[in-house]
Amino acid sequence: IKKDVNGYIPSLFEKEAKQMGRTKNIFTFKFNSKHITPIFNIFTPGYQLSDTLFCYGSVNSSTMENNISLEINRLNTPEVEINKLFMRLKTNRQKAILNTLTNRLKVGESFVFDNFTINNQAAQDSLVTNLFWNNWEGKKNSASFYTSTSFKTLQSGDVESFVHLLPSKFMINNSAWQMLPATFKVSSVGVDVDGFLAQNGEQML
Numbered sequence: 001i002k003k004d005v006n007g008y009i010p011s012l013f014e015k016e017a018k019q020m021g022r023t024k025n026i027f028t029f030k031f032n033s034k035h036i037t038p039i040f041n042i043f044t045p046g047y048q049l050s051d052t053l054f055c056y057g058s059v060n061s062s063t064m065e066n067n068i069s070l071e072i073n074r075l076n077t078p079e080v081e082i083n084k085l086f087m088r089l090k091t092n093r094q095k096a097i098l099n100t101l102t103n104r105l106k107v108g109e110s111f112v113f114d115n116f117t118i119n120n121q122a123a124q125d126s127l128v129t130n131l132f133w134n135n136w137e138g139k140k141n142s143a144s145f146y147t148s149t150s151f152k153t154l155q156s157g158d159v160e161s162f163v164h165l166l167p168s169k170f171m172i173n174n175s176a177w178q179m180l181p182a183t184f185k186v187s188s189v190g191v192d193v194d195g196f197l198a199q200n201g202e203q204m205l
Contacts, residue, residue, distance in 0.1 A: 007064070008091075026062065028058040049072060079107065085101075125151045130147075140171050161186040163186065
């Protein structure tokens with residue numbers, strides 16, 4: 001798995017990972033579980049899983065064509081509650097796509113995100129991420145964020161990342177905000193921000 005991921009974003013992995021060999025594995029699988037929270041808590045105390053968990057898919061390490069799905073009705077941690085989680089990973093030699101959807105994501109007591117979705121695509125040392133959520137009951141809260149991140153390994157061995165925020169928008173308590181393009185440079189010395197602006201009429205951040 002590490003060898004495959006290294007092919008999409010090699011800058012995030014050490015040189016040893018690039019030299020790893022490949023084992024031929026071709027198979028399909030289906031995995032069902034029931035009442036596994038007590039077993040799960042051996043490794044992650046305080047976490048709660050729904051009574052059923054379903055994982056299925058196909059793997060072909062020779063062609064790097066993998067299709068794996070995971071369904072969990074409920075996953076709770078001490079700080080996060082997730083209702084109806086669905087994840088799908090699809091890969092080939094050119095790219096990897098990971099889609100994550102959940103009916104509701106609750107963080108602490110203050111933040112609730114309905115219909116929360118994250119779509120990721122990794123290829124050629126870059127990562128495209130789209131993030132969405134919307135809640136149309138009562139006051140409207142929603143968001144659509146679009147980003148593209150490129151990675152680069154410097155001569156020093158450090159990794160430098162450029163996060164490009166594309167035109168995006170979000171709504172908080174019926175207040176609609178527009179976000180203009182911006183660039184975040186992330187390196188070992190800190191974070192540089194260029195062009196960030198969120199605007200709602202005459203309000204600006």
